[in-house]
Amino acid sequence: MERTVSxxxxxxxxxxxxxxxxxxxxxxxxxxEYAAIFDRCWxxxxxxxxxxxxxxxxxxxxxxRPVLFTRDKEGEFRALLNACPHRGALVCRxxxxxxxxxxxxxxxxxxxxxxxxxxLPGSSGYPEGFKTDPQKQMVHVPRMERFGDFFFINxxxxxxxxxxxxxxxxxxxxxxxxxxxxxxxxxGGTQEYSIRGNWKLLSENSFDGYHAACNHSTxxxxxxxxxxxxxxxxxxxxxxxxxNGHAVVEYTAPWGRPIANWIPAWGEEGKVEIxxxxxxxxxRLGAERADRLARKSRNMVIFPNLVVNDIMAVTVRTFFPxxxxxxxxxxxALAPVEESEWLRKYRLYNFxxxxxxxxxxxxxxxxxxxxxxQGYAVxxxxxxxxxxxxxxxxxxxxxxxxxxxxAFWRExxxxxxxxxx
Amino acid sequence: xxxxxxLRLKVEDLLFLExxxxxxxxxxxxxxxxxEDAWYHVPPxxxxxxxxxxxxxxxxxxxxSMRLRERVNRLMKIGAHSEHPRSKVRHLVSNVRVExxxxxxxxxxxxxxxxxxxxxxxxxxGHYIHEIVERDGKMMIAGKKAVLDMEALxxxxxxxIIL
Numbered sequence: 001m002e003r004t005v006s007x008x009x010x011x012x013x014x015x016x017x018x019x020x021x022x023x024x025x026x027x028x029x030x031x032x033e034y035a036a037i038f039d040r041c042w043x044x045x046x047x048x049x050x051x052x053x054x055x056x057x058x059x060x061x062x063x064x065r066p067v068l069f070t071r072d073k074e075g076e077f078r079a080l081l082n083a084c085p086h087r088g089a090l091v092c093r094x095x096x097x098x099x100x101x102x103x104x105x106x107x108x109x110x111x112x113x114x115x116x117x118x119x120l121p122g123s124s125g126y127p128e129g130f131k132t133d134p135q136k137q138m139v140h141v142p143r144m145e146r147f148g149d150f151f152f153i154n155x156x157x158x159x160x161x162x163x164x165x166x167x168x169x170x171x172x173x174x175x176x177x178x179x180x181x182x183x184x185x186x187x188g189g190t191q192e193y194s195i196r197g198n199w200k201l202l203s204e205n206s207f208d209g210y211h212a213a214c215n216h217s218t219x220x221x222x223x224x225x226x227x228x229x230x231x232x233x234x235x236x237x238x239x240x241x242x243x244n245g246h247a248v249v250e251y252t253a254p255w256g257r258p259i260a261n262w263i264p265a266w267g268e269e270g271k272v273e274i275x276x277x278x279x280x281x282x283x284r285l286g287a288e289r290a291d292r293l294a295r296k297s298r299n300m301v302i303f304p305n306l307v308v309n310d311i312m313a314v315t316v317r318t319f320f321p322x323x324x325x326x327x328x329x330x331x332x333a334l335a336p337v338e339e340s341e342w343l344r345k346y347r348l349y350n351f352x353x354x355x356x357x358x359x360x361x362x363x364x365x366x367x368x369x370x371x372x373x374q375g376y377a378v379x380x381x382x383x384x385x386x387x388x389x390x391x392x393x394x395x396x397x398x399x400x401x402x403x404x405x406x407a408f409w410r411e412x413x414x415x416x417x418x419x420x421x
Numbered sequence: 422x423x424x425x426x427x428l429r430l431k432v433e434d435l436l437f438l439e440x441x442x443x444x445x446x447x448x449x450x451x452x453x454x455x456x457e458d459a460w461y462h463v464p465p466x467x468x469x470x471x472x473x474x475x476x477x478x479x480x481x482x483x484x485x486s487m488r489l490r491e492r493v494n495r496l497m498k499i500g501a502h503s504e505h506p507r508s509k510v511r512h513l514v515s516n517v518r519v520e521x522x523x524x525x526x527x528x529x530x531x532x533x534x535x536x537x538x539x540x541x542x543x544x545x546x547g548h549y550i551h552e553i554v555e556r557d558g559k560m561m562i563a564g565k566k567a568v569l570d571m572e573a574l575x576x577x578x579x580x581x582i583i584l
Contacts, residue, residue, distance in 0.1 A: 095467055189465045189479035192573035196540070217500040222491050328575060333479040345476040349483060357574055358463055358482035360495055363503035363581035370578075374540065 005417040015391040018384040021376045024198035030324040036419035038063040040156045042165045044306040044318045048149035049185035058096040068092050072114035079141040079153050080115045148177045167243030169302045179259045180336030191331040191356045197369035199321040206307040207249050207299040209400035219361045228265030230254050237399035245303030245411025247404035253297045255312040258347040260294040313351035429519045432528045440512035448493045455562045461489050462566045470568030503581035508538035526553040543577045
């Protein structure tokens with residue numbers, strides 16, 4: 001079946017799933033994505049642990065818009081568009097911190113951490129009631145909701161609530177929260193990088209089980225050659241579609257997991273630590289869920305651009321395009337608040353081993369994505385990407401099939417088609 | 422000549438040799454400049470790179486001696502796709518200051534590292550902190566931190582070379 005707008009060919013009878021490459025290169029498609037997807041979907045803003053107390057704030061760019069994420073003096077979480085109602089200058093120019101008020105450096109208009117105009121210099125030049133005029137306050141992002149400690153925003157006033165939007169992905173977010181009896185926190189330090197490729201290539205790549213053997217051969221060889229780095233579990237598993245374009249691959253893997261799969265390299269001290277963590281999971285969650293949480297790795301993409309990968313460490317990653325062939329990525333590490341110093345050290349060591357721009361794997365993902373983008377320039381007869389792996393299976397799709405990507409693309413196609421060009 | 426000036430010249434000689442070996446992709450020889458228990462760190466941009474603790478904050482690179490050797494092994498393989506074919510690399514090191522701290526020599530310097538390959542040329546800008554020790558009359562690197570002075574790793578996307 002050929003779709004009208006995106007040209008995707010989705011034909012389960014013939015086991016064909018083809019995505020035209022112009023969807024990665026075309027400027028009009030890119031602008032349409034902002035109108036149909038980024039301005040309408042629930043987008044990840046931040047984690048509650050990043051704002052520990054009243055007055056805490058971080059600034060962040062979400063879907064090209066500068067956002068000020070704060071807690072007001074009552075401790076309520078707020079998402080404000082970071083622009084002065086007077087002339088539009090960025091009000092807060094710090095990356096993060098704690099403040100009771102934010103002063104625009106241009107004319108000194110000063111706002112409370114809930115966005116209301118507190119101080120108006122030269123107020124005798126304005127009529128009565130000007131200062132409390134709703135138009136003279138900082139503008140709140142139309143919608144903000146939380147799921148556990150994960151905060152999302154939506155630039156559209158209409159549409160489903162967050163829990164409905166997350167559908168089956170909600171239980172997997174809950175599973176990440178369940179790593180800890182006392183809550184998860186974002187560890188300090190953000191990996192902020194970019195890729196010269198289309199953003200959808202990173203959505204695909206983030207839960208692509210098929211590319212590991214070739215693209216990450218040097219990482220897998222490193223695990224094998226390094227004494228004690230290799231665990232007992234083989235790389236094998238399944239994928240689940242979760243509704244609304246979200247999907248996850250869930251599998252066993254040969255790497256160590258701080259929650260909670262021991263490898264010999266962590267030594268006897270580490271075994272004691274990991275056994276303790278595992279026992280607590282069993283007590284709190286029961287044997288079955290504890291075993292799944294501890295031993296299985298999960299790569300999840302929440303449509304369109306939130307990656308929560310619970311693998312050799314837990315990373316939360318989000319990314320936005322600024323052009324069809326360029327995206328900016330932010331990635332954080334999540335960890336249990338109560339984690340021991342030993343475990344935190346190994347968690348971060350594990351994270352940087354594979355993940356991020358300096359890891360033993362991510363640079364090769366970046367290379368793959370950039371080479372795809374460059375390859376699309378051939379045009380001509382080679383106009384389609386093939387996303388059909390596993391369509392011929394009648395049983396549960398394997399973790400290294402491409403059903404999760406087809407779920408992403410079907411949702412992408414549905415949303416793109418629903419908006420007038 | 423003052424002792425500190427002589428020391429600075431010796432340290433500069435080591436840092437320039439290090440830069441030259443990296444530029445020529447002589448990574449095994451580069452590794453031989455390091456002690457057996459050396460470390461190599463690259464902190465991210467939103468922490469104080471001079472003081473941040475890699476056991477408590479997420480970094481870009483936290484290599485102990487084992488992983489540093491593995492980093493070199495990996496980069497020598499054809500499966501390290503990001504650097505095969507290899508990029509052209511140029512390390513510029515300047516503004517070297519040195520001080521003695523017991524048996525350790527601490528050197529602080531400025532760097533610009535260029536990585537050039539097919540579509541692009543990226544500049545990494547920052548400062549190094551080297552910990553240098555003398556072993557058998559020879560200066561060796563016991564630790565190296567590359568602190569990026571950039572607001573984010575953009576538009577680079579990767580630190581696939583050694584800074």
